[in-house]
Structure formats: structure tokens, C-alpha cells
Amino acid sequence: MAHHYPLQLHWTGNTLDGTYNRNATVTTDGKHPLSVSSAPEYAGDATRWNPEDLLGTALATCHMLTFLALCAKAKVGVVGYEDHAEAILDTVDKVTRVTQVHLRPVIRVTRGTSMAKVVELFEKAHKYCFVANSVTCEAVMDPRIVEV
Secondary structure: OOOOOOOEEEOOOOOOOOOOOOOEEEEOOOOOOEEEOOOHHHOOOOOOEOHHHHHHHHHHHHHHHHHHHHHHHHOOOEEEEEOOOEEEEEEEOOEEEEEEEEEOOEEEEOOOOOHHHHHHHHHHHHHHOOOHHHOOOEEEEOOEEEEO
């Protein structure tokens, strides 16, 4: 069954002005507006989310939620997850694209948890993460698991 997630992107400005405004707002019913822009390297507002940020966020969030669901199902005790993700934008063969998203989470697990099982579920989450299955960039995963 398909699920739909509509959104509205609102921008006003004048592209005839060489320094046109790159700022826009994303809205959807029931959610706070999201202020977006291009990256500062492309004359955007550094205080707003850009497409590169959002793609990295989507992949990191989807992977975390998939991993947590797998851990809950397997009765593996995860008590904390803090990712230090990074999207890499590069030009390859004259095409600019996000080539990699690095996921570097610190995963906190309950004492006595099998570290091998946590790594197995972390890697398995990539297979089931629908965002990872939707993009062509490489997802580089480097988790650090901490027993608490």
C-alpha cells in the first residue's frame, strides 16, 4: 500500500536580480514550517536547512528508526543513539550529486548486550531502510557501541 506525504514549497523573489533570494519555506498540515535555502556555497542562508542537510537527515533518521525497530523486535536493549552524520556533495563526471552519507552513531546499550548482535542489527537496518533503498549515494556506516 502506498503512503502519501504531501508538502508545499513556498518561494517569492525575482530571478532577474543576479543575487536572487534562495530562501523558501516548506509546509504541510499539522507540522511546523521548515525554513530552507541553498547551501552557503551556493549563495544560500547558512542558518536554514539545505537539500544536502535534508538528504543526510532523511537517511540518518530512517536508518536509526529502522535499527531501533529491529532492536525492539529482537529484545536488544538500546538506551541511546546519537549520530554524527555527514552528507558529501561532490562533482563526478561533470555531475554534482550527494556521493556519500556517513553515519557515525554512538549507540548506547544495556549492560550484557551482545555487541555482535547490535552490529548485526545495525547492518541489517541498512537493508530495510527505505531512504537508503531510494538513493544512489553510498551510505558509509561506522557505529560505535557503548555498554552502559
